[in-house]
Amino acid sequence: MSTNQPTPEQIKRWRGYLANERSEAAAYRDLARRRSGEEQEILLTLADAEDRHADYWVEQLGDAAQNPPKPDAKTQLLGFLARRFGSVFTLALIQSAETRSPYDDDIDAPQHISADERIHAEVVRGLASRGRERMSGNFRAAVFGINDGLVSNVALVIGVMATGVPAQIVLITGVSGLLSGALSMAAGEYISVRSQTELLDASLPDPKAREALHALDVESNELELVYRARGMSEDEAKVKAKRVLAKIGEQKRVSDNVLGSTEVQSAGSARSAATFSFLAFSVGAFLPIIPYVFGLEGLVAAVTSLILVGISLMATGATTGLLSGKPPGVRALRQLAIGYGAASVTYVLGLLFGMIL
Structure with a gap:
């Protein structure tokens, strides 16, 4: 216990730290139960470190350490995700949380705990990177394909709608955009993956x-x-x-890598990547035309389309943010701004074309 009597504000803050540290230790142990080998050992070591941090705050608080409050909402969410899922997304969120440690700006927090949290962020970053590398390329193709379909087709549909043409024409245009964009995405993905595979084969x-x-x-x-x-x-x-x-x-067996090897990663199946890109783009591009499929017209159809697309853009933006280890909320809003920005530009152009025609 510190020789100086802590203030009520300090006690409140330290009790929050204690609750969060214990919750984070439990989250790491929950993640460890879903893994094995080296990754499990690393996660358990991180949990032990969080326990040491909790012990420090218990020592500082003394009797005030009894019955600490619940962890903050963010830490509770991380604990829930670790218990229920334990995926790379959970690690990415923990990475982001460890990076923004409250200890950095708190003079009451010892430097070694602040430094520990920084190192924890890098450890979790490494574990999350492993998960991202193992994550199927088809999943990434699906996320980015849906996003491309959303942005391109909502811009097309809103632009054509602004010209004042009948809803049936808007629907036909949207379907055409869906098919042409999906085929283009599939062809591009196939050529890209196939070319990468051939380049990798040439290096073996x-x-x-x-x-x-x-x-x-x-x-x-x-x-x-x-x-x-x-x-x-x-x-x-x-x-x-x-x-x-x-x-x-000496008549010893020469190992398979005796000539040395080039570190290469499989580019995956070109057909599989093309198929996923086609389907993902189609799903994304279909959302903007749903109102027109059900017979809605004019402003009602446009607003409904924008709402559906906006929700989907935020979901894909948050997902890509998690995949890259960045704050999902910021990426969701950025994706929404990009999508609505593109739709706004084509809407203005559509109005101009409508006036000219």
Whole structure:
């Protein structure tokens, strides 16, 4: 216990810290139960660190540490998500929370606890990055495809509607935009993934080259050139080549990566990526035309379309924010502004074209 008697305001703040630290420790343990191996060990170590922080505030509070309040709403949400889901999204939210530690601006908080929280943010960032890398590329294609469909087709529909043409024409235009955009997205995704796969394949060692290792001339040692071509220095290439040839001479089995390997990641299936892009764009592009499908017209149809699109834009914006480890609320509002901004521009252009025609 500190020699100076804490003020009521300090006691209130410290009790909040104690509640949050205990809740965060529980959240890390809940996440650890859904994992195994190294990730589980890391999460349990973070939980132990949060327990140490809680013990510090118990020591500072003394008797006032009894019956602490509930954690703040953000910490309670993180705990709920950790118990129910334990996904990469939860880690991303925890990363964001650890980055914005309240200890940085509190003179009562010791530097070592503030520093711990900063390091925790980086640890969680690393764990979240693992999750993002494991996350299916099809999922990312779906999120971005839906977003593209929303923005492009709502802009098209609102722009055409502003010209004053009948609702049936607006619907036909929206369906045309859906099909053309979805096909374009699918074709672009297919070509992109296919080209990336071919480039990655070109970087892998040729299996037939391994068969020539046993017949290499030890004196001239062409294997050294292979290692140098892959970025090793001359001395490093010589050492590794000699080591490999020594293994061959001793009749030892040469491992599959004896020629060295290029760190590459699979680009995934081109057909699968194209299919997901087509379907995702179609879903996003269909939302703006739903009011016209059900026979709505004029301002009512436009407002309904904008509401549906606005909700969806915020959802996709928040999702992409979580995927990138950024605050989801900011990304949701940014996505909404971009979508409505595009619709506003095409609406004004539609009005101008309507006046001219």
